Amino acid sequence: xxxxxxxxxxxxxxxxxxxxxxxxxxxxxxxxxxxxxxxxxxxxxxxxxxxxxxxxxxxxxxxxxxxxxxxxxxxxxxxxxxxxxxxxxxxxxxxxxxxxxxxxxxxxxxxxxxxxxxxxxxxxxxxxxxxxxxxxxxxxxxxxxxxxxxxxxxxxxxxxxxxxxxxxxxxxxxxxxxxxxxxxxxxxxxxxxxxxxxxxxxxxxxxxxxxxxxxxxxxxxxxxxxxxxxxxxxxxxxxxxxxxxxxxxxxxxxxxxxxxxxxxxxxxxxxxxxxxxxxxxxxxxxxxxxxxxxxxxxxxxxxxxxxxxxxxxxxxxxxxxxxxxxxxxxxxxxxxxxxxxxxxxxxxxxxxxxxxxxxxxxxxxxxxxxxxxxxxxxxxxxxxxxxxxxxxxxxxxxxxxxxxxxxxxxxxxxxxxxxxxxxxxxxxxxxxxxxxxxxxxxxxxxxxxxxxxxxxxxxxxxxxxxxxxxxxxxxxxxxxxxxxxxxxxxxxxxxxxxxxxxxxxxxxxxxxxxxxxxxxxxxxxxxxxxxxxxxxxxxxxxxxxxxxxxxxxxxxxxxxxxxxxxxxxxxxxxxxxxxxxxxxxxxxxxxxxxxxxxxxxxxxxxxxxxxxxxxxxxxxxxxxxxxxxxxxxxxxxxxxxxxxxxxxxxxxxxxxxxxxxxxxxxxxxxxxxxxxxxxxxxxxxxxxxxxxxxxxxxxxxxxxxxxxxxxxxxxxxxxxxxxxxxxxxxxxxxxxxxxxxxxxxxxxxxxxxxxxxxxxxxxxxxxxxxxxxxxxxxxxxxxxxxxxxxxxxxxxxxxxxxxxxxxxxxxxxxxxxxxxxxxxxxxxxxxxxxxxxxxxxxxxxxxxxxxxxxxxxxxxxxxxxxx
Ligand code: ADP
Numbered sequence: 001x002x003x004x005x006x007x008x009x010x011x012x013x014x015x016x017x018x019x020x021x022x023x024x025x026x027x028x029x030x031x032x033x034x035x036x037x038x039x040x041x042x043x044x045x046x047x048x049x050x051x052x053x054x055x056x057x058x059x060x061x062x063x064x065x066x067x068x069x070x071x072x073x074x075x076x077x078x079x080x081x082x083x084x085x086x087x088x089x090x091x092x093x094x095x096x097x098x099x100x101x102x103x104x105x106x107x108x109x110x111x112x113x114x115x116x117x118x119x120x121x122x123x124x125x126x127x128x129x130x131x132x133x134x135x136x137x138x139x140x141x142x143x144x145x146x147x148x149x150x151x152x153x154x155x156x157x158x159x160x161x162x163x164x165x166x167x168x169x170x171x172x173x174x175x176x177x178x179x180x181x182x183x184x185x186x187x188x189x190x191x192x193x194x195x196x197x198x199x200x201x202x203x204x205x206x207x208x209x210x211x212x213x214x215x216x217x218x219x220x221x222x223x224x225x226x227x228x229x230x231x232x233x234x235x236x237x238x239x240x241x242x243x244x245x246x247x248x249x250x251x252x253x254x255x256x257x258x259x260x261x262x263x264x265x266x267x268x269x270x271x272x273x274x275x276x277x278x279x280x281x282x283x284x285x286x287x288x289x290x291x292x293x294x295x296x297x298x299x300x301x302x303x304x305x306x307x308x309x310x311x312x313x314x315x316x317x318x319x320x321x322x323x324x325x326x327x328x329x330x331x332x333x334x335x336x337x338x339x340x341x342x343x344x345x346x347x348x349x350x351x352x353x354x355x356x357x358x359x360x361x362x363x364x365x366x367x368x369x370x371x372x373x374x375x376x377x378x379x380x381x382x383x384x385x386x387x388x389x390x391x392x393x394x395x396x397x398x399x400x401x402x403x404x405x406x407x408x409x410x411x412x413x414x415x416x417x418x419x420x421x422x423x424x425x426x427x428x429x430x431x432x433x434x435x436x437x438x439x440x441x442x443x444x445x446x447x448x449x450x451x452x453x454x455x456x457x458x459x460x461x462x463x464x465x466x467x468x469x470x471x472x473x474x475x476x477x478x479x480x481x482x483x484x485x486x487x488x489x490x491x492x493x494x495x496x497x498x499x500x501x502x503x504x505x506x507x508x509x510x511x512x513x514x515x516x517x518x519x520x521x522x523x524x525x526x527x528x529x530x531x532x533x534x535x536x537x538x539x540x541x542x543x544x545x546x547x548x549x550x551x552x553x554x555x556x557x558x559x560x561x562x563x564x565x566x567x568x569x570x571x572x573x574x575x576x577x578x579x580x581x582x583x584x585x586x587x588x589x590x591x592x593x594x595x596x597x598x599x600x601x602x603x604x605x606x607x608x609x610x611x612x613x614x615x616x617x618x619x620x621x622x623x624x625x626x627x628x629x630x631x632x633x634x635x636x637x638x639x640x641x642x643x644x645x646x647x648x649x650x651x652x653x654x655x656x657x658x659x660x661x662x663x664x665x666x667x668x669x670x671x672x673x674x675x676x677x678x679x680x681x682x683x684x685x686x687x688x689x690x691x692x693x694x695x696x697x698x699x700x701x702x703x704x705x706x707x708x709x710x711x712x713x714x715x716x717x718x719x720x721x722x723x724x725x726x727x728x729x730x731x732x733x734x735x736x737x738x739x740x741x742x743x744x745x746x747x748x749x750x751x752x753x754x755x756x757x758x759x760x761x762x763x764x765x766x767x768x769x770x771x772x773x774x775x776x777x778x779x780x781x782x783x784x785x786x787x788x789x790x791x792x793x794x795x796x797x798x799x800x801x802x803x804x805x806x807x808x809x810x811x812x813x814x815x816x817x818x819x820x821x822x823x824x825x826x827x828x829x830x831x832x833x834x835x836x837x838x839x840x841x842x843x844x845x846x847x848x849x850x851x852x853x854x855x856x857x858x859x860x861x862x863x864x865x866x867x
Contacts, residue, residue: 203232
């Protein structure tokens with residue numbers, strides 16, 4: 001076995017569950033099983049290498065310069081990758097180069113900018129559950145964020161959904177899987193860890209020693225054992241994966257989920273906060289509509305705020321003040337936007353500073369960013385001088401602490417236009433290190449000397465095309481072509497014979513060569529050393545840089561929200577602790593964007609726990625019911641994020657939770673039937689809502705037959721209304737116009753409908769919400785609008801007419817006795833047919849399917865009639 005093979009096996013032994021990328025010169029090689037795996041996953045050639053007598057092992061490798069793209073493919077496929085580097089430079093002696101793993105790369109510990117989404121955090125989370133309590137910690141090592149909480153176990157799933165970690169650590173001994181409740185749509189890796197990783201005493205010690213403190217009290221988690229265990233597991237994991245230096249996490253922040261509105265995954269999806277539509281495009285999400293931030297940290301903060309609406313009036317007022325400041329001052333808004341555009345991703349640069357991976361250009365970007373922030377701070381404090389602005393400007397200015405030491409140091413040490421790679425002498429600014437400058441002069445003087453020498457030798461030998469060259473093997477040489485060989489002076493020493501000439505050296509040349517090479521080597525060493533020291537010195541300010549980055553993020557979000565508010569005509573909501581939600585001329589912020597100016601019909605809403613608690617909203621399909629009820633939920637949420645809202649006026653009594661559910665939507669990812677999903681979700685609301693909650697239900701009960709659905713819908717409304725634990729505010733959109741009767745018996749229920757006008761057999765949607773219930777569904781009208789063939793529509797009119805004729809009276813009678821008393825006429829052959837027509841999902845039908853369906857319906861109608 002060769003020494004390299006022995007070295008490889010020893011290292012591989014410590015990383016059995018990772019693909020080991022073993023640096024061999026210009027390649028990262030994999031061997032044995034790793035090679036088979038890498039060849040398959042990366043579609044690279046599987047070769048073999050002789051590594052001892054009669055020992056050939058499978059091998060597959062990737063070029064070192066292309067590492068990042070291959071890494072991303074392995075990580076995306078869920079593999080862990082251990083990077084094994086050469087730690088000493090190869091020398092001519094036969095001693096083997098030292099090698100060791102410098103990092104294990106997992107989905108939650110990426111730092112490669114090419115593998116990260118600029119506008120989203122990449123979180124590593126750790127979770128430990130004990131009976132009904134859970135500890136949760138999460139960190140983003142690219143920004144240094146590190147947060148921890150202890151929470152009731154049943155709130156873990158929504159909290160994890162909010163964080164949306166790339167990787168979750170769990171104790172391998174844990175039988176209850178904390179990730180059970182998570183939707184499988186989210187893409188995260190679960191990495192079980194040895195139980196000791198979550199040990200309380202070890203975790204506490206690890207935290208104390210990481211921060212060099214004696215008690216966790218200052219972090220606020222001293223008495224939260226599960227939180228400490230989760231945080232300890234993160235540190236432990238980072239220690240094992242991120243091997244170069246201390247785990248790159250900043251101060252630990254302890255938070256409580258009680259401080260935020262809980263948003264479950266269904267609500268996040270239904271309200272399309274981060275992704276719109278079923279295909280997950282983010283172009284029309286609420287986030288995309290509200291995001292006018294200019295910096296990556298601002299974009300990430302806005303995303304975080306949208307996922308964590310506040311419950312505290314004072315905190316919201318202070319955010320709203322921030323937005324207002326920029327809203328009211330167009331000049332400040334524009335100037336701030338310009339300043340912010342000049343600020344790079346200071347959070348991630350800060351993170352790389354700690355790990356020593358920061359490039360000179362990033363250091364310059366850090367300096368420019370700090371300077372731009374200082375200018376912005378100046379503007380803000382000036383704006384705060386005018387009494388009309390209030391204290392918001394000064395408060396925001398205070399978030400942007402200047403860091404003159406950092407900028408001065410970068411200014412002094414880094415060349416304004418850094419050139420070449422580190423070690424070539426173009427990175428450190430002239431004047432920073434006299435020694436470096438001396439060596440650089442020496443190197444360039446020597447070069448000039450060689451040019452002089454060339455001229456001198458040409459004259460001495462009388463050879464006009466004599467030239468001095470350089471190659472790796474021989475160093476500097478004098479080259480003379482064949483035709484001039486006779487003139488070569490006697491002191492020339494021949495080194496190499498070429499096809500058309502000879503190469504010589506002279507002592508003078510070799511002397512200078514030694515100088516040049518020595519100088520270059522020294523330059524390389526010194527520049528690398530100076531740069532490392534510079535980074536280390538700057539790394540001492542990492543916490544300050546992160547604080548500044550967080551301040552910039554806040555100002556960026558305020559400025560961005562104000563820009564959206566001005567552009568789209570939003571107003572400042574009045575937030576309070578009342579039980580009222582009153583919105584005048586509210587609009588749906590995203591739908592409004594798609595319709596263009598003036599296209600959206602604004603609507604009012606008034607909800608109050610004291611009287612109008614539940615709104616039953618009826619109207620035909622496509623009238624705008626879903627849009628309206630979501631609009632109320634979104635405006636409430638926006639107000640609790642601290643944003644202005646799309647309305648003429650809005651009073652928002654803070655909601656502790658918003659629930660949003662849609663009936664009739666297959667959850668394909670979990671393989672559950674429509675109706676089952678609908679009922680499971682509805683049950684969750686009935687179990688969790690409080691009087692302060694806002695519940696938005698869209699077509700609940702639709703996934704089953706008419707009478708089942710109607711009964712369930714009715715029972716749900718009655719329960720929401722009557723159960724004292726709930727009695728929450730609710731918007732219930734339904735096409736069951738029979739539900740309007742509830743208003744007669746339940747005092748907190750109000751009927752509204754979406755106005756339509758009937759023009760002959762057409763309906764025109766006015767999208768206006770009016771008091772009172774709709775008295776019919778207009779289903780056939782809508783089917784006609786949707787383009788169902790005229791024959792089908794006409795037949796549907798006939799069937800509907802028949803249905804309404806004989807049973808019309810009895811249906812009316814039945815309705816006055818309540819839906820439960822209604823009965824389908826027995827043996828009515830048309831009803832199934834009508835049901836079937838109504839069930840047709842017209843918008844998802846291909847023309848061919850439509851014709852087939854029509855044919856089938858006609859066959860059934862004939863058959864039915866003959867019965
Ligand atoms: P429903 O839930 O009643 O079936 P939707 O809420 O899905 O109807 O609305 C159907 C379409 O009507 C929406 O896609 C939107 O384009 C339009 N719409 C809804 N509300 C309004 C409004 N207030 N103003 C203008 N267009 C609207």
